[in-house]
Amino acid sequence: MTQPALDDERRLVTAEVGGVGATLDELERVAAEGDAVTLRTIVEAFDARSYGPFLLVPALLEMSPIGGVPGLPTLIASIVVLFAAQILLGRETMWLPGIVGRRSVASAKFLAAVRWLRPGARFMDRWFRGRLTPLTRGPFLKDAAVACILLCLTVPPLELVPFASTAPMAAIAAFGLAILVRDGALMVLAYALTALAFGVGFRLWTA
Template sequence: MRNNGDPTNMQQLLEQIRESAAGATRVSVHDILNGVGERSFGPVVLVAGLITLAPLIGDIPGVPTILGLVVLLTLGQLLFHRRTIWIPSWISQRSVPQDKLLKGLDWLQKPARFLDRWTGPRLVFLADGPGLYMMAIICMLVALAMPAMEVVPFSANGGGAALTAFGLAIVARDGLLAIVATSLTLVTGWLVVTGLAG
């Protein structure tokens, strides 16, 4: 589900987030959603994954859980064919310091350039139509597990990596990346179950 103005790669998305943070001391979920577009389901998942992965941001207690709720609400609305994304104010007003956000974005620039060279429209049938809805369901399962991932060391990073891969697969219409994302999800799920059992 692509809209005009949606980013088609990670570097474009990071630039949109950077623009949304301009001139603010703190940047809210609402600011970021406005930056990437309130009808952009794929970019929202990608943003949630990137922020969970980014140093100084994803390590803040509660941030992975809040981002999981954003993903859950966003993709739930995709499954019900909503045209725009609605996020309750108690989530949309949550914020992070601008300096930490910008440092995280700087850290992500190099991996973004690398990933953009290796992603693009491939096996598109896995990233559109039924494939898109299947990715949405898997991402929602990852999002539901985020509170548990905050307890198991490093598993939130795995969840963030999976969401990033799924979000990029949606943005770039890359079915091969969707397969990689599914594998990341399975490994992260195993880590969470093993960590909780131990």
């Protein structure tokens, strides 16, 4: 096994996050530490763990009420591109530029979004885990990162249509969840959602 493959395997095996519910628990813990939550504190909370939260968390937040803020979907897509590019390069820890890492949201608003996501988290934790695990690592992990970058490129124009950016973000969330819980069947579903997202975008801009 090559060194990059070993690095990917170590990322997936060590310090397992535990699922979407546990991920939201960690986000609530971060939010409880102050009046505002910065992007840097979120990154630090999940660093040296699975790559999954770095795709899943931004996508879920975009799909929550927070995502209704004008311009925020494009900002979140930019952050996902940055994370996905680092996954593609096999970085051990995620990096954010200082100006991006300092961006923040009020803890109360952040907690409300996290709690809004709880019912969906319970569903995902119940149904998605540990199938076809080889599809969640190695070259498949890199392919997922490329797919997420392409999906993010569709977000800025889709933001002009209310809630249209939810389609690519749902696919990105599926990739993140698949990596987090090592579910290759969900990885396949994420590619299906990717095709659907591109289809939705094409339909909206050619209608």
